Each structure stands twice: as structure tokens, then as C-alpha cells.
Amino acid sequence: MLERLKEGLQAAIKKLIGVTTVDEAAVKEFIRDLQRTLLQADVNVKQVLEVTSKIEKRALQETPPPGLPRKDHIVKILYEELSSTLGGEVKLEIPIGRTYTILLVGIQGSGKTTVAAKLARYLQKKGYKVGVVCADTYRPGALTQLTMLGKQIGVEVYGDENSSDAATIAERGLKYFEGKNVVIVDTAGRHKEEKGLLEEMKEISSKITPDLTLLVIDGTIGQACYSQSEAFHKAVPIGGIVITKLDGAAKGGGALAAAAATGAKIFFIGTGERVDDLEPFSPTRFVGRLLGLGDIKALLERAKELEMEADEKKVQRLISGKMTIDDLYYQLEQMRKLGSIRRILELIPGFSQTQIPEAELEGLDEKLEKWRSIILSMTKEERANPEIMNVSRIRRVARGSGTAERDVKELLARYKQTKDVMKASKGRALRQLLRRLQQT
Numbered sequence: 214m215l216e217r218l219k220e221g222l223q224a225a226i227k228k229l230i231g232v233t234t235v236d237e238a239a240v241k242e243f244i245r246d247l248q249r250t251l252l253q254a255d256v257n258v259k260q261v262l263e264v265t266s267k268i269e270k271r272a273l274q275e276t277p278p279p280g281l282p283r284k285d286h287i288v289k290i291l292y293e294e295l296s297s298t299l300g301g302e303v304k305l306e307i308p309i310g311r312t313y314t315i316l317l318v319g320i321q322g323s324g325k326t327t328v329a330a331k332l333a334r335y336l337q338k339k340g341y342k343v344g345v346v347c348a349d350t351y352r353p354g355a356l357t358q359l360t361m362l363g364k365q366i367g368v369e370v371y372g373d374e375n376s377s378d379a380a381t382i383a384e385r386g387l388k389y390f391e392g393k394n395v396v397i398v399d400t401a402g403r404h405k406e407e408k409g410l411l412e413e414m415k416e417i418s419s420k421i422t423p424d425l426t427l428l429v430i431d432g433t434i435g436q437a438c439y440s441q442s443e444a445f446h447k448a449v450p451i452g453g454i455v456i457t458k459l460d461g462a463a464k465g466g467g468a469l470a471a472a473a474a475t476g477a478k479i480f481f482i483g484t485g486e487r488v489d490d491l492e493p494f495s496p497t498r499f500v501g502r503l504l505g506l507g508d509i510k511a512l513l514e515r516a517k518e519l520e521m522e523a524d525e526k527k528v529q530r531l532i533s534g535k536m537t538i539d540d541l542y543y544q545l546e547q548m549r550k551l552g553s554i555r556r557i558l559e560l561i562p563g564f565s566q567t568q569i570p571e572a573e574l575e576g577l578d579e580k581l582e583k584w585r586s587i588i589l590s591m592t593k594e595e596r597a598n599p600e601i602m603n604v605s606r607i608r609r610v611a612r613g614s615g616t617a618e619r620d621v622k623e624l625l626a627r628y629k630q631t632k633d634v635m636k637a638s639k640g641r642a643l644r645q646l647l648r649r650l651q652q653t
């Protein structure tokens with residue numbers, strides 16, 4: 214599945230791992246390789262530029278935890294950013310004690326009927342009692358197709374060849390399957406015109422008010438997934454997406470990225486014609502597989518270990534009152550990864566709201582951006598030994614970072630304040646913070 218994308222990504226990684234030193238030129242080349250590969254997979258240009266510029270920025274600016282090679286750190290960044298481009302994790306949760314209704318919509322030939330059978334089988338294997346309703350009155354032999362698939366997997370199918378009223382059939386089907394855990398409703402894809410199809414979906418949806426409407430999209434159309442799902446979303450609220458035919462679809466990567474860009478979650482992917490070829494979709498697992506899961510998993514674990522080790526060393530330094538500006542910066546970056554600075558600072562005993570006025574908390578997230586450039590304009594010596602910062606050094610750093618002298622002074626004051634708090638509490642404050650962060 215998605216062999217070319219997989220090969221392209223892995224070749225780019227291999228090349229990066231192969232260079233002797235990862236300098237700016239090597240990162241830029243890596244980024245170009247990624248762009249080429251993603252574009253070939255029909256990922257939308259805007260999305261390609263967005264994700265690769267994030268990767269480039271992080272690759273050039275972030276300091277890997279001590280002990281983790283820069284190359285590995287960049288692969289980790291690639292993994293994180295690609296996963297987040299494919300949206301968040303989602304899981305189909307079936308409630309117990311009532312019938313959960315899933316409505317399948319999508320254009321002609323997208324794979325709805327196949328997905329109806331695959332999904333029924335998937336849920337049945339999990340122990341749910343499932344019924345499938347054929348609410349397609351347009352396709353010749355639609356009911357026969359679904360009934361045959363139902364027989365194959367041992368799931369009952371409801372339909373009415375003599376009626377052309379899809380919404381009423383859907384409604385009757387739900388009544389017929391009272392007592393089942395899940396009822397899946399398959400709908401028409403062919404219609405005289407698209408408008409009519411969307412009208413019919415609207416009618417069915419308002420008549421049966423499904424718990425979940427899944428839009429089934431053919432993955433071979435690539436980035437066109439975006440406009441297709443937008444069109445459907447305007448007619449009925451789409452709760453999630455199923456991308457089919459990812460087996461052998463050269464544009465599958467683009468299809469997934471485009472679907473995720475609409476904001477709807479991808480629930481499942483179809484990977485073949487057999488009834489078992491359906492997988493729940495997890496962006497992290499999927500990207501892990503694209504990049505070669507075994508390696509990625511080991512790398513992530515190692516990165517985590519090293520980060521924890523580094524944290525412990527920093528805690529030691531902070532406790533002994535030897536905190537540097539680098540430590541402060543690292544800590545702020547770590548926190549930023551965990552959420553808004555404001556929320557985090559509220560967790561630190563020494564930084565409680567009694568000490569920081571509300572107004573000051575407001576712009577803190579943007580302030581971190583300023584601090585980043587200030588710190589980057591300081592020399593190594595200054596960062597390790599902020600006490601040497603005098604008027605002329607402050608002026609130089611302000612000019613170099615494009616900030617005001619008062620910003621530099623403020624950063625230095627905040628540094629001193631944090632250091633004092635840490636020292637006074639002998640690191641208790643930090644330990645408490647770390648413990649709380651781990652719990653959130």
C-alpha cells in the first residue's frame with residue numbers, strides 16, 4: 214500500500230542518515246526530497262509547503278536532547294509532523310443498550326456497498342449484532358449485491374426492491390433491526406445529478422438521524438477528496454471519512470492529507486476488495502508504517518529516555534542553583550509542547566497568579582517567541598553566565614534580536630526570578646511541576 218510514497222520517504226531518510234554532518238544544506242536537501250515525494254503522492258501544494266516548512270524550521274532550530282543524534286531527531290520531527298497532517302486519532306465507539314446507526318454516503322463507485330459489508334464484518338467480529346439496510350434505489354441490482362455480500366459474512370440485509378423511496382426504506386430498516394447493536398445504512402451513489410443525490414442524503418439523514426455519517430471516498434482521486442467532502446458536508450454533517458482503494462492508489466497520500474484537511478476525522482481505510490480489507494485508521498501508526506515502524510518505535514523510545522535523562526540532569530543543575538539561560542529556554546520549549554504557557558505556569562508554585570498579574574499572563578505565548586530570538590542572539594558565554602549581561606551587552610542583544618532593551622531586561626529578570634524560586638525550594642517546585650505535567 215502506498216509503495217511509492219513509502220519508498221520516497223524512506224529514501225529521503227536514508228540519504229539524510231548517510232551525510233556526515235547535518236548542516237543547513239543537508240536539511241534543505243532533505244526538505245526538497247520530501248516535497249518531491251509528497252507532491253508525487255498528489256498531496257496538495259499548499260499542504261506540502263506547510264508541513265515541510267514546519268519540519269525545516271524545527272529541524273534547524275530545535276536542539277535534540279543530549280545523546281540523540283541530530284539525524285534521529287529530524288526523523289522524529291518528520292514522524293510527528295506527518296502524523297499531525299493526517300489529523301487526530303479517532304476510534305469508533307459503539308454504545309451499549311441502544312441501536313447505533315451509521316449512514317454511509319458517497320458518490321458512485323466510491324465503495325459504499327463494499328464498506329457496508331466490511332464494516333459489518335469488522336463490528337460483528339468485535340461481538341456486536343449488526344444489520345445492514347440497502348437504501349439504494351438507483352443502482353440496478355443494488356439489493357442483490359448487498360444481499361450476496363451479507364450472505365458471505367453472515368449478516369442480515371434489509372431492503373425493498375419495490376420501493377423507490379430511499380428514506381422510507383431506511384426508516385423501515387431501522388425498525389426492522391430493532392434490538393441490534395449497530396445498523397449500517399448503505400445509500401445510492403448514482404443519481405441523475407449530484408444535486409439530487411445530496412438532496413436525497415439530506416432527506417435520509419433527517420428522517421433517521423444517524424449517530425454517525427461516514428463519507429466514503431475513493432482514494433484514487435487524490436487531493437480531489439477535499440472538494441468532494443466539502444460538497445457532502447454542506448448537505449449533511451459528515452462525522453467521519455472512509456478512504457477506499459488505498460491498495461495500489463498512487464495518489465493515496467494526497468487523498469488522506471486532503472481528507473484530514475477538511476477537519477473531518479478519517480475512521481477507516483479500505484485496502485483491497487476482500488471483506489477483510491478494512492483497517493481502523495490511526496495517523497501515528499500509519500506514518501510509523503510508512504517510515505518503517507520497527508525503526509521509528511525504537512527511535513521514539515530512545516528519544517524519550519534521553520529527554521528524561523536530560524531533564525533529570527537539569528533538575529540537578531537547577532536544584533544546585535546553577536541554572537543557565539539555556540536551561541530556562543529548554544524548559545520553556547518543553548512546556549510549550551505540553552500546552553499553553555499560561556496553563557502550565559499556573560501549575561508552578563512559584564509562578565502562581567498571585568505573583569504574576571493577569572495582564573502579564575495574557576501575551577506570554579507570544580513573548581516566548583521574542584525570548585527565543587533574544588536567547589539566540591546571546592553568546593554562549595552569556596547564556597551560561599547571564600550575570601555578565603551589562604548595559605552594552607543588553608543593547609547589542611536587543612539590536613541583534615530585533616527586540617527592545619526592556620524585553621531583554623525582562624527576560625533576565627524572569628530568569629533570575631525562576632532561579633531564585635528553584636533555589637529557595639531546593640528544586641521541590643520543579644519536581645512538583647514535572648510530576649504534575651506527567652499527570653496531565
Ligand SMILES: Nc1nc2c(ncn2[C@@H]2O[C@H](COP(=O)(O)OP(=O)(O)OP(=O)(O)O)[C@@H](O)[C@H]2O)c(=O)[nH]1
Nearest residue numbers: 321322323324325326327402457458483484485486
Ligand atoms: N481494490 C479495491 N477495490 C475496492 C475497494 N473498495 C471497493 N472496491 C471496488 O470498487 C468497486 C465499487 O465498489 P462499491 O462498493 O460497489 O461502490 P459503491 O459506492 O457502493 O457504488 P454505487 O453503489 O454504484 O454508488 C467494486 O468493484 C469494489 O470491489 C478497495 O478498498 N480496494
Ligand SMILES: [Mg+2]
Nearest residue numbers: 325326349352
Ligand atoms: Mg453501492
